[in-house]
Amino acid sequence: MKKIAFLGLGAMGSRMVGHLIAAGHDVQIWNRTTAATLAIDGASVAGTPREAANGADAVFVMVSDDLASRSVWKGADGALAGLRPGATAIEVTTASPEWIAELSAAVGVRGARLVDAPVVGSLPQAEAAQLVALVGGEDEAVNWATPLIKQYANTVFHAGASGRGCLMKLIANALLAAQVAGLAEALGFAAAQGISMDSAMDMIAGLPVASAAGIGMGRLMAAGDTTPRFTAALMAKDLRYAAVAAASSETPMPITDAVLKVYQSLVDAGQGSLNVTAPILRYRR
Structure with a gap:
């Protein structure tokens, strides 16, 4: 069992996190609007991204774009501030390669590692855990993250180095x-x-x-x-x-x-x- 933070509970994220909870992981969630967190059973709710990320083995972020991702990761209450050394940050947002490069550097400063892992598929595939994940990152980090990603994605392609997934x-x-x-x-x-x-x-x-x-x-x-x-x-x-x-x-x-x-x-x-x-x-x- 891993301690997991999942940040971003939109149409896709709210379905994906359910599979991680069902697998028995200790999941803490956060969303910009609190109403979305009320619909998720089996997870604890954090007040900020930093609180959710604090002590987590893996921190997932699933939001709409670079700007939204930056707002979740950065700042005094951002997830980076709570990211522990040795943790794995898993960016599921479909983001730009430029932002992934910047985020990877920031994650590295914290002594952690980044895997970019956007998914292909829509709501039915998310509900059925049949998404396809396109993953970028170093082999060791990707190998560690893959069992978690496979809770909601039945196919995982390792596209290469950091940023290649996005x-x-x-x-x-x-x-x-x-x-x-x-x-x-x-x-x-x-x-x-x-x-x-x-x-x-x-x-x-x-x-x-x-x-x-x-x-x-x-x-x-x-x-x-x-x-x-x-x-x-x-x-x-x-x-x-x-x-x-x-x-x-x-x-x-x-x-x-x-x-x-x-x-x-x-x-x-x-x-x-x-x-x-x-x-x-x-x-x-």
């Missing part, structure tokens, strides 16, 4: 966004030519060009379903992080740049809280 998550989400935006355009084109979106999607699903993720997203779009699961705003954030990382290595990313404009336009139009399938709204009449 980098691979950005790559994965850029690929997903391109598929969704492309499918929205294809379905809109079909509808404009007199083929219903449902019929077009049925045919696309039977073609070798279709992916499992694309089929799932395409069916949601054909049905006009933009109920938030993973929001357009979060996708825009991930595409921005990917674009910055690509620029640092002088890697041309014209498709990602174009898809970022699609998602940023949704955010600018006040539709960022809708699902990642929201590009279909341009084509539905």
Whole structure:
């Protein structure tokens, strides 16, 4: 049994932490809004990230972006202030490589080690402990953290050194966004030519060009379903992080740049809280 701090109890984090509790670990939780902590049974509640992290073997953080992560880790009441030497910090947030590099250095100053471990999957996979974790960090730290991560992720890929987990998550989400935006355009084109979106999607699903993720997203779009699961705003954030990382290595990313404009336009139009399938709204009449 490990002593674990889990900070951030949004839609994903609240489901993931339940698997760690069910496995018998001593879990202390914290969330920016206290209402979320009331829904978690079997864990103790801390008043600050520092209090939660104090004495923990592993500190998980699962929040929305770099800014939110920084606010949890840094400051007098931040988790870094409570991180003990020898502990493992596990950053599950889909963050930028730049922030992960800064966080890794700060964790090292505390005599601890960092594993970046964002996940692929949505609410059903989180509930069923069938997420995919993309992990970055030194071998020893990753090997230590993997049994904990496997409580909520049935597949763990070690992408390489610190920051590589988040980098691979950005790559994965850029690929997903391109598929969704492309499918929205294809379905809109079909509808404009007199083929219903449902019929077009049925045919696309039977073609070798279709992916499992694309089929799932395409069916949601054909049905006009933009109920938030993973929001357009979060996708825009991930595409921005990917674009910055690509620029640092002088890697041309014209498709990602174009898809970022699609998602940023949704955010600018006040539709960022809708699902990642929201590009279909341009084509539905």
